[in-house]
Amino acid sequence: MHELSYVINFINIAEQELPSDAVPQTLEVTVGEMTGVMPEFLHKYYPDAVKGTRLEGSDLKVNLVPVTANCLSCGKDYHPGKENGYSCPHCGSKEAKLLRGRECEVTRVNYVI
Ligand SMILES: [Zn+2]
Numbered sequence: 001m002h003e004l005s006y007v008i009n010f011i012n013i014a015e016q017e018l019p020s021d022a023v024p025q026t027l028e029v030t031v032g033e034m035t036g037v038m039p040e041f042l043h044k045y046y047p048d049a050v051k052g053t054r055l056e057g058s059d060l061k062v063n064l065v066p067v068t069a070n071c072l073s074c075g076k077d078y079h080p081g082k083e084n085g086y087s088c089p090h091c092g093s094k095e096a097k098l099l100r101g102r103e104c105e106v107t108r109v110n111y112v113i
Pocket residue numbers: 071072073074075076088089090091092093
């Protein structure tokens with residue numbers, strides 16, 4: 001259910017960014033894989049969550065960002081996952097810096113005036 005609170009938060013931010021006489025078309029959001037947010041749930045909650053807001057009638061577009069880690073041993077970027085035991089597939093190290101995957105933000109609101 002935590003996707004619902006993300007959706008409401010995105011809508012609140014988008015309402016603030018929307019010029020007063022604009023008609024919203026699409027709300028684009030960026031969500032990192034690390035957040036655990038499932039895009040299908042965002043899409044599921046969106047139509048009900050926008051009712052009664054300025055975003056009512058608009059569509060949601062979700063850009064899912066895969067987790068990317070940078071290995072501190074060999075310097076290569078990789079996708080940590082179950083398939084490689086969350087360690088570097090190039091050298092086997094688990095020492096890594098997270099580069100991407102924690103994003104959770106409104107990318108833009110597309111609208112017409
Ligand atoms: Zn490595």
